[in-house]
Amino acid sequence: MNPQFKKGVLELLVLESVRSRDMYGYELVEEISEAIDVKEGTIYPLLKRLTNERYFETYLRESPEGPPRKYYHLTAAGVLRAEELRREWMEFSRGVSRFLEERNDE
Amino acid sequence: MNKNDFLNELRHSIRMLDDSEQTDIIDEYSQHIDMKVESGMTEAEAIADFGPLDELIEEILAAYHVKPLENDPAPASAPAENALLDSGKQLMGAAVGATKQGCAKLKESVSSAFAGVKEGARKSAETAPVADPTPVVEPVVKKKSKIGAALSGAAAGTAKGASNLWGMCVSIVKTCLRWCWNAFVVIVALCSFAGAACALFAFGVCIVLLFQGYPLFGVTLALFGTIAFCASFALLALRSLWLKKSDLQKESAVSGADASASQVFAAPANEVM
Numbered sequence: 331m332n333p334q335f336k337k338g339v340l341e342l343l344v345l346e347s348v349r350s351r352d353m354y355g356y357e358l359v360e361e362i363s364e365a366i367d368v369k370e371g372t373i374y375p376l377l378k379r380l381t382n383e384r385y386f387e388t389y390l391r392e393s394p395e396g397p398p399r400k401y402y403h404l405t406a407a408g409v410l411r412a413e414e415l416r417r418e419w420m421e422f423s424r425g426v427s428r429f430l431e432e433r434n435d436e
Numbered sequence: 437m438n439k440n441d442f443l444n445e446l447r448h449s450i451r452m453l454d455d456s457e458q459t460d461i462i463d464e465y466s467q468h469i470d471m472k473v474e475s476g477m478t479e480a481e482a483i484a485d486f487g488p489l490d491e492l493i494e495e496i497l498a499a500y501h502v503k504p505l506e507n508d509p510a511p512a513s514a515p516a517e518n519a520l521l522d523s524g525k526q527l528m529g530a531a532v533g534a535t536k537q538g539c540a541k542l543k544e545s546v547s548s549a550f551a552g553v554k555e556g557a558r559k560s561a562e563t564a565p566v567a568d569p570t571p572v573v574e575p576v577v578k579k580k581s582k583i584g585a586a587l588s589g590a591a592a593g594t595a596k597g598a599s600n601l602w603g604m605c606v607s608i609v610k611t612c613l614r615w616c617w618n619a620f621v622v623i624v625a626l627c628s629f630a631g632a633a634c635a636l637f638a639f640g641v642c643i644v645l646l647f648q649g650y651p652l653f654g655v656t657l658a659l660f661g662t663i664a665f666c667a668s669f670a671l672l673a674l675r676s677l678w679l680k681k682s683d684l685q686k687e688s689a690v691s692g693a694d695a696s697a698s699q700v701f702a703a704p705a706n707e708v709m
């Protein structure tokens with residue numbers, strides 16, 4: 331899978347996943363891996379960056395098996411960013427599909 | 437590679453970050469590996485899933501706007517099985533990383549100084565806006581202190597004992613001039629404020645009369661304009677107050693703190709990696 335496609339879209343997927351419910355890192359990696367094949371190491375740096383940029387808030391929650399887990403929660407700024415990225419993606423993918431369809435018939 | 441070696445190497449490569457951040461990152465990866473092992477993988481497989489280590493480190497550090505150290509000496513306690521292969525890969529990774537960073541060099545050169553890195557993104561957000569307000573305020577002061585500067589220039593050419601005395605005189609004269617100018621500015625501002633107050637009173641009267649049916653709409657608008665003019669003129673006059681250097685630093689520090697606070701909370705313009 332083209333890594334360039336992945337990089338742009340990963341932020342969108344991460345934001346939209348956490349938007350539906352708070353998750354911890356491992357959970358998030360599992361969910362994203364269902365959609366696209368992603369290198370697991372790249373998720374944590376991305377989460378860090380998005381947290382530093384105040385799109386996420388984090389809190390610790392006790393877990394029955396092992397150490398407390400760090401949960402990610404989407405902030406208001408994060409919601410806006412998610413919607414912005416979703417709009418951009420829709421526009422982008424529609425444009426690309428249309429382009430390819432036109433050239434398919436030739 | 438086993439879990440401990442991986443975590444040691446990781447910790448070594450992010451050692452320039454805050455201790456709390458280091459612990460945070462290490463804990464997260466450690467937890468991830470543990471959960472992978474629980475679901476049936478071996479440690480080596482879990483670690484392999486992270487991809488090449490130097491790429492991983494580069495991405496982690498990029499979240500803090502830090503460039504990874506080139507030619508980083510390996511940690512003392514890391515007995516890698518394929519030492520040559522690993523160091524070769526690291527050099528390659530460093531070279532690839534260096535070319536990748538070419539475009540972002542300007543942004544990262546601020547925070548890549550080893551000492552400054554300890555403070556992380558916080559410092560770089562603060563220093564940027566502080567640099568901006570000071571040039572705005574300084575030209576104002578520079579104009580006023582041209583007289584003082586000319587006098588100080590003359591003082592530099594005389595004998596030592598005389599120049600000390602002269603320096604004292606100069607500073608006294610500067611202070612007197614500053615006070616006179618400030619007094620003048622304050623008087624002008626007060627007059628403007630008084631004008632604005634009178635216009636406001638008349639404006640109020642006109643509004644009442646207007647509602648009673650008198651044809652005073654034009655007059656009312658004119659008075660409103662007068663209020664706006666007088667108020668803004670007064671504020672403009674106050675802006676040209678001649679401040680001492682210590683007042684300047686306080687003012688720029690306050691506006692710098694405000695600016696950095698608003699920058700931290702506003703949506704930053706960082707490219708998606």
